[in-house]
Amino acid sequence: MINKSLKELAQALAAKQISSVELSTLFLDRIERLNPTLNAFVTVDREKSLAMARDADARIAAASGAKPAGPLTGIPIAQKDIFCAEGWTTTCGSKMLANFVSPYDATVIEKMHRDAGLVSLGKTNMDEFAMGSSNETSFFGPVRNPWDTSRVPGGSSGGSAAAVAARLAPAATGTDTGGSIRQPAALCNLTGLKPTYGVVSRYGMIAFASSLDQGGPMAASAEDCALLLNTMVGFDERDSTSLDRPVEDYVRGLEKPLNGLRIGLPKEFFGEGCDAEVMAAVRAAIAEYEKLGASTVEVSLPNSHLSVPAYYVIAPAEASSNLSRFDGVRYGYRAPDYGNLDDMYAKTRAQGFGAEVKRRILIGAYVLSHGYYDAYYLQAQRIRRLIANDFVEAFKSCDVIMGPTSPSTAFKLGEKAADPVQMYLSDIYTIAVNLAGLPGMSVPCGFVGGLPVGLQLIGNYFAEGQLLNVAHRYQQATDWHLRRPASAA
Template sequence: MIEKSLKELGQSLASKEISAVELATLYLDRIERLNPEINAFVTVDRQKTLAMAAEADARLAAGTAGPLTGIPVAQKDIFCAEGWRTTCGSKMLADFVAPYDATVIDKLHRQAGMVSLGKTNMDEFAMGSSNENSYFGAVKNPWDTSRVPGGSSGGSAAAVAARMAPIATGTDTGGSIRQPAGLCNLTGLKPTYGVVSRYGMIAYASSLDQGGPMGVSAEDCALLLNAMAGFDERDSTSLDRPREDYARDLDLPLAGLKIGLPKEFFGEGCDAKVMAAVQAAIDEYRKLGATTVEISLPNTHLAIPAYYVIAPAEASSNLSRYDGVRYGYRAPEYGNLDDMYMKTRAQGFGEEVKRRILIGAYVLSHGYYDAYYLQAQRIRRLIANDFVEAFKQCDVILGPTSPTTAFRISEKSADPVQMYLSDIYTISLNLAGLPGMSVPCGFADGLPVGLQLIGNYFGEARLLNVAHRYQQVTGWHRQLPAGIA
């Protein structure tokens, strides 16, 4: 069962080969066995999960089931889920139980009938590239438990990589779906900004955050995105556009496809073995009928400095709500209101979150706003314009997801800048609001390598087609870590 696609699991449920309760029990037992070492889940509630599965079985029996009804899903702990502890990986929300469902949770559980297996570990408030910043401890990569799974959606990535869940939700602010997908041999998709509702998704940087699917294959991601996407009037940045079937073009041939290869992604800075795997993937695409063209994204080198002004600025504003007054952690001892604010925030936030709040407050302060924040927004426009020009020459853009394979736990903890540089290829998409995905494309010294595909606005169906056709002629995405069968 753990090697079946979502479509195959749906067929098994429809044919009564297995019930939703039996399928959920199978995954809950795997979580119980594997999670103590990997630390992918922070909250599991067997009773709640099995009650959802029983509801799904009732829908299957009544003939009112959809294509995903009864299929288990792991939820990144950034999505509020009514009655579930929702921590965002932080001491600040360690005991917070959400009083309502995020739109994504509502769509997957109540509308599609999927079964939630629990909430997955993450970098605190989605701030990190290694999943070492969680209050609940580091997540370990199932391919090598001495290494990181990537972040901030590292718990979701590790859960699917170890087949503790067949599919998971993630969020991507600067690469937080694609980078862990790349490091854990998964397929992960960050949609166009505004395609998936942010209502009930705990905010980090509101102009960059976007939810998306993390799974084994492009086909699985297309099916989950079908259920996740759609207009939501409760999210002011949600886009009101016609519903799409993201799986509609999966089998289209790639003859005539023009792939852009940015010279900035193929220069120095990328590990030679990673680049060799990416080059082999390019050769496969040529065999499938695609042609390649060299393009330039000249402002790529400015993406990280611009991002680390804009994202912390928005974070410092969004995280001001955690003051110990209304919900979340409150310092146990304080002298007055100001003292309570200061002690609560000093005790409740981790080091990386404090670092970004301080950076954000600084760049928004009087006398620095024009020099930093405004300048970063201008650079953001230049980066977006680079992509507009590039897409005049090609249909999709291709390159590595990360410059290296998974690094060792604590290897970069003491050097935040080195950690930030692990997102060099992913961040510019978020600044431009474009869709992008990571697809498994091989191994370097036994560790997974991710191939990044970048599409034009609302080009998710085309991206999924390009990924799916590649996965039909390669078997990288079906490989499992040793010892997790």
């Protein structure tokens, strides 16, 4: 049961082979058993989860031909602890919010649980305020990769990735500001999708870098991602950057054959800087696509080498302002001893934030300050436009762009923790996608030394459906995505 797809689980629930309470209990028991090793969840509340499951069972029981339950009603999932959920502690991986119980639901939470009837198994661990690529910056300790517990699961959605990979949950949500869905998906052998900016509401998703943040699904397959994405998307009047466009059914186009698909291979993604064996796995996957009827064409993203520096100006700039609300005045952590008001702010923020968050707040405040704004922030925005234009050019000659998701497989805990630049470079292939606002995916495409490798797919604006179709056809022809770590075998 634990390795079934969402479609299979939905069928089992609809056929009353298993109840949502039973299914949820199964996963809650696995969490209880395996989470002490993996540290994938920061909050589990069995009673809350089972209450949701009972509700779902009632919905399934009350369903009729005229009024069916939602296609995923009763399926349990894990929620990244960046989404505010009413009555749930919502920490964002930070000491600052360790005691914060949200009084309201994020739009994504509302849609998935209240509307679609999904059951929450709990909140997953993450890099503090989503700032990190290894899940080592969490106040609640690092998450371990189920494929090798001495290694990182990637970040920032590392808890969600580890939870789904170890089958502590059938699927999970993640958020992606510079690769935080795709990179951990690659390192944990999952399929993960970052939608076009504006497709999934950001309301209630604790902001890291507002112009880059986007929520999305993390699951075992493209089909699971499509089903999950269907429950997450839609215009939200509470998010001014949400896009008002017709809702798509992402499952419908999954089976479309790939004949004539033009795959763009950016020469910048196939040069130096990537592990050779990872690259070999990526090339093998592309060869597989050619067998499925696709052709390849070389494209160029000439400004992609500027994406990491531009990102590390824009994202910290927005973060420095977004995180100002954590001041100890209204909620969250407040330093126990302080003198005057300034001292309260200083001590609260010095004690409440971890080192990486403080580093980014400092960088952000610096690049926005008088006299530096033009040289850093405005310059980075210009680069951002150049990068977006590169993609517009590239998509004139191809339908999807492919390359590696991450330059290496999962690295050891602590390996890059002391070297922020090395850490930042692990997102070298994913960041440009966020800067351009495009949809991107990571799909399992092989193993190196027993560790998973991810193939990155990048689509044009609103091409989520096409990306899922392209990933799904590959998964019909390969079985990388079906492989499980020992703990879930």
